[in-house]
Amino acid sequence: MIAVDAVIVTAMADEAAPFADRADFVGPATRVGHAEHRMATLAGRQVLLVTCGIGLVNSATAAAVAINATHPRALVSAGSAGGVGVDVRVGDVVVGSEYLYSGADARAFGYSLGQVPGMPEVYAAEKALHDAAATASVDLTVLSGTVLSGDAFIDASRVDRIRAAFPGALATDMESAALAHTSHLYGVPFLSVRGISDLCGPVAGEDFLAHVDDAADRSAAVVVEVLRSLEVTG
Numbered sequence: 001m002i003a004v005d006a007v008i009v010t011a012m013a014d015e016a017a018p019f020a021d022r023a024d025f026v027g028p029a030t031r032v033g034h035a036e037h038r039m040a041t042l043a044g045r046q047v048l049l050v051t052c053g054i055g056l057v058n059s060a061t062a063a064a065v066a067i068n069a070t071h072p073r074a075l076v077s078a079g080s081a082g083g084v085g086v087d088v089r090v091g092d093v094v095v096g097s098e099y100l101y102s103g104a105d106a107r108a109f110g111y112s113l114g115q116v117p118g119m120p121e122v123y124a125a126e127k128a129l130h131d132a133a134a135t136a137s138v139d140l141t142v143l144s145g146t147v148l149s150g151d152a153f154i155d156a157s158r159v160d161r162i163r164a165a166f167p168g169a170l171a172t173d174m175e176s177a178a179l180a181h182t183s184h185l186y187g188v189p190f191l192s193v194r195g196i197s198d199l200c201g202p203v204a205g206e207d208f209l210a211h212v213d214d215a216a217d218r219s220a221a222v223v224v225e226v227l228r229s230l231e232v233t234g
Contacts, residue, residue, distance in 0.1 A: 005045040005230050006074040007066045008223065011054045011175055014212055015079030018220035019049055032069070035062035043227040048072070052175070055151050056101075059175035063182040073230065074129055074191065075183045077176045078223050080215035081194035082154050082204060084163055085145065085170035088196055090211055093140050093218050094171040095133040096147035096192035098122040099180040102162055102172060103150040113165060114148070116181070122146075123180035126189035129226055133193050136225035140218055145170035147192055149177030153208075159200040171196060191226065195219040 010016040019042060020026045026049075027039040035058075036051040048070050052062035063075060081094060088094065100114030100122055107113060112121045134144045146169040154162055154172045162172065176192035183190035195215030198207035 002039070002070055004048045004070045004072050006076055006227060007048045007050055007063070007070060007072040008076045008078055009050045009052055009059060009063055009066070009175070009179055010079045011052060011059065012079065013051055015216040015219070016049055016051045018217045022220060022224055033062070033065055034058065035065065037066070043224050045227045045230055047227065055174050056149065056178040060178040060182045063179050064186070067182070067186045067188055072188060074126070074189045075179060076223055076226065077179045077192035078219045079194060080197040080208065080212045080219070081147065081171040081173040082198050082200040083170065083196040084148070084154070084159060084172050084200055088143065088170050088199070089141070090196050090199060090207065091141070091214070091218070092196045093142045093222050094147060094194050094196060095130060095142060095144045095222070096125055096176055097130060097144050098124050099147050099149065099177040099192065100166065101150060101177045102148040102166065103152070119181065120184065123177065123184055123190070125191045128229070129189055129191040132226045132229035133191060133222050136222045138221050138225060140221065142222060143170055147176050147194065148172040149174060153205070154200045155204040156200070156202040172200065193219050193222045193226070
């Protein structure tokens, strides 16, 4: 087992690239199950960069493997997201304060919308990590609020329903809630930091492709500041 300060999970290589660019050291990529692992040194902290593929199952299984392999002091979800809050703009960074599944609906059995039966009503970010991100010394607009996750890309055909069901949500992605769920099961502090690449509108897909690199870079800038707040593993 190799102990690390943090595991940073991104869905795509484009979202992992800004971390490699900022790293003082990046080890060779290795395939572990379906995911790619790279050891790196970022802001003086030892981290495992995991590129897991898009979606809830890809991210959750990759996180479980990485947690068991490294016993990290934090798990961070990074990369891009769609903005659903009325005040969210492309170029902003959303720090998740809590996480819900946009597709989970067991209200017939007394659960809240977005809650998986038997699991918490919401998954909360670890406070110290959240506060470090929300107050990061970066020249960016950093917002804090609810992040939704599901296996559907949210565009204009879906966004009205999402906003009506979750009026307080700021952003939506396809991994963070599953990673928060996995962190809860393993007792690992969790945080999601996502750059906004699109606003889930009629051209959301085109906007995502145009802005994913910039969104990922902004996410990485904030995550690096969070890493600086961690004590070095002894």
